[in-house]
Amino acid sequence: MNTTLRRLASVVMVMFLALMVSTSWVQYVQADKLNNDNRNVRKIYREYGNARGPIVVGDQPVAASTPVDSPFGYQRVYADGDPQRAQMYAPVTGFYSLVNGTTMIERSENSFLNGQADALWVSRLQNLLTGRKTEGSSVELTIDPAVQQAAWDALGDQRGAVVAVEPSTGKILAMVSKPSYDPNVLAVHSTREAGAAYQELLNADGNPMTNRAISTHYPPGSTFKLVDAAAALESGTYQADSSIPAPHRYTLPGTRTELRNFGDEVCSPTDEMSLADALRISCNTAFADLGVQLGGDAIREQAEKFGFGSRFEIPMSSAASNYPAAGDAFTPDRVALSAIGQGDVATTPLQVAMISAAIANGGELMQPYLVQTVRDPSLEVVQDASPRKVRDAVSPSTASALTDMMVGVVRNGTGTAAQIPGVDVAGKSGTAQTAPNTPPHTWFTAFAPAQDPQVAVAVVVENGGTLSNEATGGRVAAPIARAVIQAVLGR
């Protein structure tokens, strides 16, 4: 019997080997696939069970995880549960929800917030050795709470967005979108409550969960004339004082459509005026003709230098702003309409702010960003953002000329409402038609002080805001831009 016993022992050994292989197969070979399976609730528990790092603005957390007595361990709380403040920061923080997913900074900085980023390996190794739980890192934003508050208050109950950028670095100082929402109601753990809150916001008037500053396309209106002017100056054939045609009415080439100025005004008694004056009073007919003279390709090239056609990763992706592609459909009449920011041109508020910022920064377009510093739980700096130049959008001389022209807009043009005593403000208004019998979207973009720019800002107020059909960029949006600039400059 001993022979068979030995054989049986070999069989037993094979059985054990099979078990060791199958166990290793599950826990080592297939582990990644299993861990990332969508049905694996451990993925969620694992994330929720660890303390997620806070999102910090100024010195205050605007999103933080607090321990709760539930299987998930932690509850994400925004702005200490203050609904007003939570709404003010919601377009930036986004939400972190078991049921509804994750958006904005919560999403794009997720690997730092949950402590799983590659850069945090030292911290994770320490945790492994000491037996501590993984903790998330804190993410400190570039947002200035005073500027954010000023923008939030100035926009009031109107729908729209405000973006403020530091021109020399690209730091985003404020990003406001209205209407907004309270992310706290989406972050509750109850599937039913969170799901219902999400549905309610989805159906709510004005898409409150959309971050208009980076995700919504608007016709830029007359703010796009900055691009035309830049293209004209860069072409070398035009200077700020070059005289350009400024007819009372302009017939779009190849059509019978007559283009008029705002209020059917006459730009110049001589039907000619300088480029600077055309920008100052925002003469549509002059810029439509200038656009056709420059051609769609030259304007597109200039627009793309400012960032059109590509997304800004701030780190969440903004929508790319559009200038029409070359082609048979892009006829001179469309070029003329695009030149005054109507027709096929569409931009995000962030893009408009970046145009001003590039002009303010001597022509250098800086990469806009929201995340300044990432610190691990022991407060060691893991990542610190440094300003990065994207490209030269215009030459320094063009930038300087454009700055002077924009100062003129605020001094005695369409943007006088943005004047601040003792400060040279450079700006440009915009009033964009959307549909017949609908109040226009009003714009204002500016930077200040003109000689040493600290802030560039873009404001859009949808459908004329409280002024409705009476609205122009200069009346509705310029005061908001002024309030934001004042908050930055401390006046």
Next chain:
Amino acid sequence: MSALENVHGAPVEDERGATVAPRQRRPLRIAELFLLCVALTAGVGAFALVHLSLDGALPGSFWAQSLSLAALALGAHIVVRLRAPWADQTILPAVVLLNGLGLAMIQRIQLSGTPGAEGANAARNMQWSALGIILACLVIWFLKDHRLLRRYTYTAMIVGLVLVALPLVPGIGQRINGAQIWIHVGGLSLQPAEFAKIAFAVFFAGYLVANRDTLALAGKKVLGLQLPRLRDLGPILIVWGASLAVLVFQRDLGTSLLFFGLFVAMLYLATERFSWVLIGLLMFGGGAFAAAQAFPHVGARIDVWLHAFDPEIYNRRGGSGQVVSGLFGMANGGLFGTGWGEGYPYLVPFSFSDFIYTSLGEEIGLTGLLAVLLLYLIVVERGLRTALGVRDGFGKLLAGGLAFVVALQLFVVVGGVTRLIPLTGLTLPFMAQGGSSLLANWIIVALLLRISDSARRPSALPVRGQVGPGRKATGTREEDGDDAYARGGHEPDVETGARVVSRPGTTPTEIVRPHGDQGGDR
């Protein structure tokens, strides 16, 4: 052989060629004591880590619980030292460690306090463990010789069949989770099949040791396979029928597989005929295939096994959700595990009983599970080693069968949760929560220790044709013809008593264990 062996191997070696009776110095079992201390440290350490991780402090009852576990283990050590001093020294520590780790995991799941953990009851399982250890001590104390069990061969068969049938008796039988394998007596739920496997092992050993010649030699040879005679198939058909009955009426694939596998393995051990294995596998395979066709619950298990990640089967009620959830848990553990109390083992249904393996995998990782498998391997291989060493055929079959049934149960459970084979409802020996399983497996440990004591005890055998010095064993040997046969390792028709005489050079010690590895083999 290991250094452990030499504790008592050495004096025997010294006796080589001597005419005096071997010195009967009892081993001090220092190795066992040392290993027990290691096992208790690891078990109690796991218990402490669970509490420190989940509560941040040790409970007031911690030391009382730990000391009682230590007292029980050391008590067992003392009983073994007194009553089975030559027994294997690694089995008890390995089993104590497995039991301790199992208790720590059950406690951990109970402390999670989640809805899925309501069934976990560590204190109750601690009581069952204590009862199991005490029962094992009683078996070692009162069963002085395993051969006494041979008297109850057919009683064991009847007990086994009755135990298997009990859950079907109206009134005491209970259907839990679709399987009718429980009985409910006096507030206790028991799984009689766990005890039936011991009864069947005793019956098979007794039956086969008496009938092995008929089964092995009678019958025609076809295609190189020695086929048995039809009339010898009777008891085998009974066991086959009982296994299939378990499958059909109690819906328990695992137990059915366990009984039949045990029988086929012991049949092979006894007859040395591979044809029996083939016949057995074909019969079980055919029966199982027919059952899979005829009964939806068996077929569903196969579907779950083959297509576990299929969304339709995953979401089906009674589908692969549990298996896949267990796999997710193991994957979460990875190489080193999350650490005690840091994972989410309670997300798996029955994480404290049927799926305790995945719970351990999640918290102690692949490293921990491989260690656990090696502990089982030690127990099983030491059991088989005991079978090699013991001198009587009944003991060989019983030890071999019991060791194999532990291995097979482990294979069915672990293979099931890791998707090596279809999932069945067996419990992980010594670790899973469940009184019946703990008691039955501790009895198996006691029997293995008893047989290994007999296997390793240096016996004073007759020297140069003389009758031995008249130890108790002599008397037993006379009433047990197979004993002498086993010693010679030849076919039984060779008269073994004469063999010893005819080979004067064969010293008693060589017969016992010439080089510590040959046992009684030729």
